[in-house]
Amino acid sequence: MRDFSHDHRWLSINAATVRAQWPLDRIVDECSRRGIRAISPWRDQVAAVGLERVAERLRATGVELSGYCRGGMFPAMTDTERRATLDDNRRAIDEAKTLGAPCLVLVVGGLPGALAGHPQSKDIAAARRDVHDGIAATLVYAREVGMPLAIEPLHPMYAADRACVNTLEQALDLCDALDPARTGALGVAVDAYHVWWDPKLEAQIVRAGRERILAFHVCDWLVPTTDLLNDRGMMGDGVIDLPRLRGWVEAAGYAGYSEVEIFSAANWWKRDGGEVLDTCIARHRISV
Amino acid sequence: MRDFSHDHRWLSINAATVRAQWPLDRIVDECSRRGIRAISPWRDQVAAVGLERVAERLRATGVELSGYCRGGMFPAMTDTERRATLDDNRRAIDEAKTLGAPCLVLVVGGLPGALAGHPQSKDIAAARRDVHDGIAATLVYAREVGMPLAIEPLHPMYAADRACVNTLEQALDLCDALDPARTGALGVAVDAYHVWWDPKLEAQIVRAGRERILAFHVCDWLVPTTDLLNDRGMMGDGVIDLPRLRGWVEAAGYAGYSEVEIFSAANWWKRDGGEVLDTCIARHRISV
Numbered sequence: 196m197r198d199f200s201h202d203h204r205w206l207s208i209n210a211a212t213v214r215a216q217w218p219l220d221r222i223v224d225e226c227s228r229r230g231i232r233a234i235s236p237w238r239d240q241v242a243a244v245g246l247e248r249v250a251e252r253l254r255a256t257g258v259e260l261s262g263y264c265r266g267g268m269f270p271a272m273t274d275t276e277r278r279a280t281l282d283d284n285r286r287a288i289d290e291a292k293t294l295g296a297p298c299l300v301l302v303v304g305g306l307p308g309a310l311a312g313h314p315q316s317k318d319i320a321a322a323r324r325d326v327h328d329g330i331a332a333t334l335v336y337a338r339e340v341g342m343p344l345a346i347e348p349l350h351p352m353y354a355a356d357r358a359c360v361n362t363l364e365q366a367l368d369l370c371d372a373l374d375p376a377r378t379g380a381l382g383v384a385v386d387a388y389h390v391w392w393d394p395k396l397e398a399q400i401v402r403a404g405r406e407r408i409l410a411f412h413v414c415d416w417l418v419p420t421t422d423l424l425n426d427r428g429m430m431g432d433g434v435i436d437l438p439r440l441r442g443w444v445e446a447a448g449y450a451g452y453s454e455v456e457i458f459s460a461a462n463w464w465k466r467d468g469g470e471v472l473d474t475c476i477a478r479h480r481i482s483v
Numbered sequence: 484m485r486d487f488s489h490d491h492r493w494l495s496i497n498a499a500t501v502r503a504q505w506p507l508d509r510i511v512d513e514c515s516r517r518g519i520r521a522i523s524p525w526r527d528q529v530a531a532v533g534l535e536r537v538a539e540r541l542r543a544t545g546v547e548l549s550g551y552c553r554g555g556m557f558p559a560m561t562d563t564e565r566r567a568t569l570d571d572n573r574r575a576i577d578e579a580k581t582l583g584a585p586c587l588v589l590v591v592g593g594l595p596g597a598l599a600g601h602p603q604s605k606d607i608a609a610a611r612r613d614v615h616d617g618i619a620a621t622l623v624y625a626r627e628v629g630m631p632l633a634i635e636p637l638h639p640m641y642a643a644d645r646a647c648v649n650t651l652e653q654a655l656d657l658c659d660a661l662d663p664a665r666t667g668a669l670g671v672a673v674d675a676y677h678v679w680w681d682p683k684l685e686a687q688i689v690r691a692g693r694e695r696i697l698a699f700h701v702c703d704w705l706v707p708t709t710d711l712l713n714d715r716g717m718m719g720d721g722v723i724d725l726p727r728l729r730g731w732v733e734a735a736g737y738a739g740y741s742e743v744e745i746f747s748a749a750n751w752w753k754r755d756g757g758e759v760l761d762t763c764i765a766r767h768r769i770s771v
Contacts, residue, residue: 306722309706317724323682352640354680355706355722365682392642394611394653418597418643423708434594434643436605 196442197450199480206479207233207261208472209412209456210240216468219244220252227256229472233452235262235410238287241294250293261452262345262384262410263287263296268304269329270322270359272315276307277325284333288342297451298343298409300384301330302358309356322359330381331373338380345409346370347384350392352423363390363399370407377406385444386412386456388427391435397443405448413437413483414457425460429474431482441483453483484730485738487768494767495521495549496760497700497744498528504756507532508540515544517760521740523550523698526575529582538581549740550633550672550698551575551584556592557617558610558647560603564595565613572621576630585739586633586697587625588672589618590646597644610647618669619661626668633697634658635672638680640711651678651687658695665694673732674700674744676715679723685731693736701725701771702745713748717762719770729771741771 199205208231210222217225219240226234241249253259266287271277284299291299303326308315316322330344337344346366349358360366366383374381385408390396400408415433420426430437441453455475457463463471487493496519498510505513507528514522529537541547554575559565579587591614596603604610618632625632634654637646648654654671662669673696678684688696703721708714718725729741743763745751751759 306706309722312707314706314722317722319680319722319724350640351638351680352708352711355704359680361680361682392607392639392647392649394649416643418594418602419600420640420711423640423711434597434602434605434607436607 196445199453199483201480203230203476203479204232205452206231206476207235207452207454208475209264209454210234210236211264212455212457212463212475213468213471214240215464216471219249223249223252223256223258225468225472227258229476231258231472231476233259233261233454235260235264235454235456236294237264238290241290246290246293253294260294260296261454262298262300263291263294265300265302266333266344267301267358270304270307270325272307277329280329281332284329285336288333288337288340291342292340296342298345298382298384299337300345300347300410302347302349303330303360305354305356305359314355319354319359326359327369327372330369334373334381343379343409344381345384346381347386348389350389362393362395363403364395367399367403367407379406382407382409384410384412387435387437387440388412388414388416391416391440400443400447403447408444408447408449410454411441411444411449411451412454412456414455422460425458427457427459429457429463430455430478437483453479455479484733487741487771489768491518491764491767492520493740494519494764495523495740495742496763497552497742498522498524499552500743500745500751500763501756501759502528503752504759507537511537511540511544511546513756513760515546517764519546519760519764521547521549521742523548523552523742523744524582525552526578529578534578534581541582548582548584549742550586550588551579551582553588553590554621554632555589555646558592558595558613560595565617568617569620572617573624576621576625576628579630580628584630586631586670588633588635588698590635590637591618591648593642593644593647602643607642607647614648615657615660618657622661622669631667631697632669633672634669635674636677638677650681650683651691652683655687655691655695667694670695670697672698672700675723675725675728676700676702676704679704679728688731688735691735696732696735696737698742699729699732699737699739700742700744702743710748713746715745715747717745717751718743718766725771741767743767
């Protein structure tokens with residue numbers, strides 16, 4: 196297992212972590228100043244600054260991407276919506292290419308309409324079929340241009356509104372169905388927050404292996420957790436045994452970044468951005 | 484599949500649903516008045532009124548139990564605590580016997596100290612070993628007196644503080660390890676709120692079969708859900724396809740009560756208790 200205690204060369208910052216403080220070009224510069232070598236931006240953050248401007252700041256600073264957030268959101272009630280989603284995923288792949296991302300992270304979507312607060316269906320099996328079909332269709336173009344897709348299983352508390360892929364086992368079943376040859380075109384993003392509770396986690400990480408683990412995200416599960424979406428904790432402040440989990444993904448062959456992704460409306464989003472990044476660096480060395 | 488549309492003979496009320504409105508003896512009487520044939524009380528509700536008083540009201544009204552809440556909470560940091568927990572589970576079994584419960588529901592516990600807000604460990608694997616050992620020890624006495632134990636897998640969002648058994652598969656693995664002969668002494672409580680998201684749910688219900696399904700709980704998953712603990716919805720107000728789920732448990736051989744268990748700080752706990760029960764009856768007929 197790699198020793199993180201002396202430097203932060205394997206720290207990446209998911210740009211959502213400081214989204215409340217800074218626009219993306221500033222985030223790139225602030226990370227670069229601190230020797231943070233990688234980030235993972237969200238599409239809306241890129242759009243707000245402009246794709247070319249972001250690409251230019253990445254080139255100028257040498258900061259690279261550990262992933263691009265996000266494609267997905269496949270379930271829909273009509274074919275018209277499904278086609279629009281596929282077009283949107285194609286655009287996300289193009290943006291990921293422009294920015295040099297190693298993978299496009301897929302948050303696959305839940306029940307149609309649920310994210311907007313108006314679920315139009317209770318058929319989670321149908322949503323899962325849409326996810327299968329949507330990834331299959333998106334994978335064709337992703338393979339053409341060489342952009343790996345990383346299915347991110349989300350915590351089951353997001354099954355209704357964000358993602359109906361909720362365990363690593365389920366995500367790997369999709370990978371095996373759609374990329375049986377393990378070509379590297381399709382894999383998973385393992386986010387500790389979403390999967391730490393899973394009794395089958397270690398076994399499924401072994402199953403995933405090096406070809407399937409495209410990203411590794413960290414933060415912490417707070418006790419108590421007061422909000423389903425925006426109460427993620429800083430590494431070390433919660434109950435996830437992050438070193439054990441990293442040991443498992445590294446034993447499986449993963450040797451990339453540990454990407455810090457914290458949504459924290461009541462705490463970290465209210466602090467100075469520099470303090471947040473400095474805390475991420477410090478905690479990365481002792482708690483990840 | 485049984486037709487619930489004409490009566491509510493298979494409706495049970497988990498007494499937590501109206502815990503804010505009434506003490507338990509009143510709950511028994513109010514249910515009886517409405518032709519609700521069963522309830523599932525919590526230990527603190529029984530203690531507040533007195534075990535003998537509750538037993539007397541049940542005898543007088545003919546209301547029966549669909550379960551008794553709850554035993555469990557096995558993980559601990561010391562053997563002294565573990566012994567105290569086993570003693571407490573023994574008392575819970577005795578109370579369940581006195582009240583004529585068909586099973587004692589086990590909420591198995593999470594990380595030691597977490598429920599009180601001060602987790603003392605990040606080792607969920609150790610907590611799971613404590614759960615295995617605690618159920619094994621409790622089962623000896625439960626078998627002696629003939630009180631089935633129903634392991635309730637809780638939603639993964641409760642893994643840290645309430646239960647580290649988080650899928651039906653995991654609960655059934657415990658059942659197979661501790662009661663391989665499927666004697667009926669050990670089984671599961673299937674609560675729709677906790678398991679609805681699980682991609683392996685139908686398969687695991689088939690696996691459970693009639694011998695293992697000791698209870699079936701219903702309520703609904705609201706979109707959005709605003710509180711991790713006390714924002715459960717009335718059947719029909721959320722996104723769980725309850726008839727489909729009941730179809731699965733009935734196909735597996737379950738023919739008992741559908742027990743309504745709603746924790747709702749912002750809504751149902753604030754309403755008139757009679758209105759809550761009448762709504763449960765109405766929704767049981769159309770949405771369960």
